[in-house]
Amino acid sequence: MGTVQIRDVRKSYGSVEVLHGVSIDIEDGEFVALVGPSGCGKSTLLRMIAGLEDISGGEILIRDRVVNGIAPKDRDIAMVFQNYALYPHMNVRDNMGFALRQRRVSKAEIAERVDNAARILGLEPFLDRKPRQLSGGQRQRVAMGRAIVRSPNVFLFDEPLSNLDAKLRVQMRSEIKELHQRLKTTTIYVTHDQIEAMTLADRVVVMNGGVIEQVGSPLELYDHPASLFVAAFIGSPPMNFLEGDLTNKTTFTLADGTTLNLPVADPKNRSQVTIGIRPEHFTIGDSGWPATVSVVEPTGSETQITARLAGKIIRVLIRGRTSTKPGETVHLAVDPRLLHFFDAAPVPIVAELEDVA
Incomplete structure (x- = not known):
């Protein structure tokens, strides 16, 4: 069960509090988008779920286990970053299998998982290429493949499409949604693009100034905004x-x-x-x-x-x-x-x- 429970989570940098008691329950297999303007705290919250930021207060539970203080590698999550974070000297196959090699998974199982992920993402013709030989969309698929091969309980996406042009963003949105429908893995997706959030997510969490303004399905937010901020932010x-x-x-x-x-x-x-x-x-x-x-x-x-x-x-x-x-x-x-x-x-x-x- 890939449930994630966020209970009254706070984050401070010295005397500056940037998250003011955030609480969300994310169900197994659900796709949830965190959306809001720059500085609203969405990426900070995602990094706290991943274990890349310390928690100043509250609790985060993954699969009913409190993960405060647990190392990122032990949380059974996989994260896809905005800048792809690929190793330039490795080919696609080695980039996708790197985390499994670090865990000393057998070569046969690594090959099977990488081939399966490459088939899902349409990367089979590119497995022997280096990142510099790929387009931006192909690099993002490799980053997603590296997450898929780990078979995590939770996928975390941190603005993965921000570096792509408008046409490619539309294509990648469709591919990410299809991927989620196929794998049904719990997914938390951070974006500042409300169109991305509306088209991808089962539920959208609108954040502003370190608090949650509203949580609901895309159409609930569109048809019944709970505040002026949500009404102004959602819709184009x-x-x-x-x-x-x-x-x-x-x-x-x-x-x-x-x-x-x-x-x-x-x-x-x-x-x-x-x-x-x-x-x-x-x-x-x-x-x-x-x-x-x-x-x-x-x-x-x-x-x-x-x-x-x-x-x-x-x-x-x-x-x-x-x-x-x-x-x-x-x-x-x-x-x-x-x-x-x-x-x-x-x-x-x-x-x-x-x-x-």
């Missing part, structure tokens, strides 16, 4: 936000005095709220909120529109194509079931989140 293009007062249940007054009629009342009956609307949940029609189009960006299968609504920049995503032009006034309606209400608070700076995502 990001969610639109409008801050204002509810002068009655459905009359929403923005800071400049503009009033908007909401299609539904705030379920918590607050007087000050921030409302959120995802770009794809707007429809353009004959009625709704008037907005002036600034930019139209056709991408083929969809069109992104940037507009101004009461002085606020908003983004609208239209499936297909539109004849709308910059300077035009359009009317935006939203399905009341898809409107999000949050406590009034400063909205996270989405541009900064996009930069690290």
Whole structure:
């Protein structure tokens, strides 16, 4: 059973606390992604699970065994790093079998495990090549193969696709997901890319400032964000936000005095709220909120529109194509079931989140 239990785990560097009591239970065979902006503590937490960082407080259990203080080699985990960490003087076969040779596994078993991993990863034609003779994607497959041959209870991935170009990242995402479906090994995957987290994981852990903001399936986070931070971080293009007062249940007054009629009342009956609307949940029609189009960006299968609504920049995503032009006034309606209400608070700076995502 490759279960991992993280119980009130804390990490401090001197007087600076970077993890503030993190608790997660990861089931056997589950794929969990830790996601968040740079500095949120996700990589630190992964390194603590691996035994590469000391634990300042709390407990980490792997297969119901407390591993605080246990050496990384004795935790029955395998880690795939961002920079591949391959030995340049060894060929692919020797790189993949190195850890097994260190454990004095028989040559016959090493050969069997390496050949099996190479077959799974499509590396059979490259077993005699050195890392310098491989592409970035092939090197990452070798790093994954080195982890597979160890048959660990838990795989740990530390931003493994960050060094690849956009097209190769998409391909490798698919390969990692297929690999997990085949091996069904418990996997913990760290990334700052929310698209990676959403497409790969069974559950996503959104971290911010050393704490967990929300844990849930990708669609739970997308459809029901628990905080403004999660709402702003999950989704591309990001969610639109409008801050204002509810002068009655459905009359929403923005800071400049503009009033908007909401299609539904705030379920918590607050007087000050921030409302959120995802770009794809707007429809353009004959009625709704008037907005002036600034930019139209056709991408083929969809069109992104940037507009101004009461002085606020908003983004609208239209499936297909539109004849709308910059300077035009359009009317935006939203399905009341898809409107999000949050406590009034400063909205996270989405541009900064996009930069690290």
